[in-house]
Amino acid sequence: MNKDIKTVIDKLWNNIGLILAVVIAFTIFTMSAPNLDTAGLGGLANLFFPAVFGGITILVYLISRIFIRKWNWVISIIGIVYIGYISVMLFFDKL
Template sequence: MNKISELINKPKINVIGLLIGMLISWIIGMSTDLPQSSGHGGFIPLVYPPIIALFFIGIFYISRIFSKKYNWIVSLFGIIYLLYFGIDFYLIENI
């Protein structure tokens, strides 16, 4: 159990997890069938996931200043939020 705790507290693992979550969210969001009238709204799934991923990476590193444990919760919340955005955008735009 101690090895798992050490592994999930590494910054490299957390940043890679956030980047993978961003990529999955980006792919899901970009696979929507947007109408021609969407205009600049079609850029939302292209721009939003990287901005949110960078935000959560920043929050992760700020939280590492104050505490060395349980920072993976920030990354997990970020990954869940990114996946929620991608899936929600896909379902709303394809209905």
Template sequence: MISILNNPKNNIIAVIIVEIITLSISFSADYSGTGMIAVILKWIPALIGITTLILYFVSRLLIKKYNWIVTIIGIISMFIAAYNLYITDFSQTV
């Protein structure tokens, strides 16, 4: 089980798949009335995903074990960001 979690191919594919899912969630949110900030908000899960991949590659260089923890933290943070963007009512914000 640990060898499956430490496999770089599995971790990279998991981050990319979750990034696509969270991007589709954040792009389907209602950004009415937010203007230009909506363009930035839509790409927050993608920025978290890219940061996760960079941190994963750095952790692969420094630490050989437990790199999957970086992947899990990145996946959870992408889902949290996408969920918060989806449930926020942007029509009531200034």
């Protein structure tokens, strides 16, 4: 892997910033779901699930950064994909 790319993807604030940006984007996506106004309290899941899983991803990333110095960005990618999956399932009301 190129040394410049490796330094960019291994930086702490790059990963946390990317996770936060993805959480904001997917929260906006899930809150624009059709028929959300008739969901009642179930519509709150669309607001809180991306943020909760984003917080869990950041926590797991920080804990893994203490013990493992390489490949921490993989945890960020897995978390982002999972947040995307949850958000799409919430949008289409499959969750």
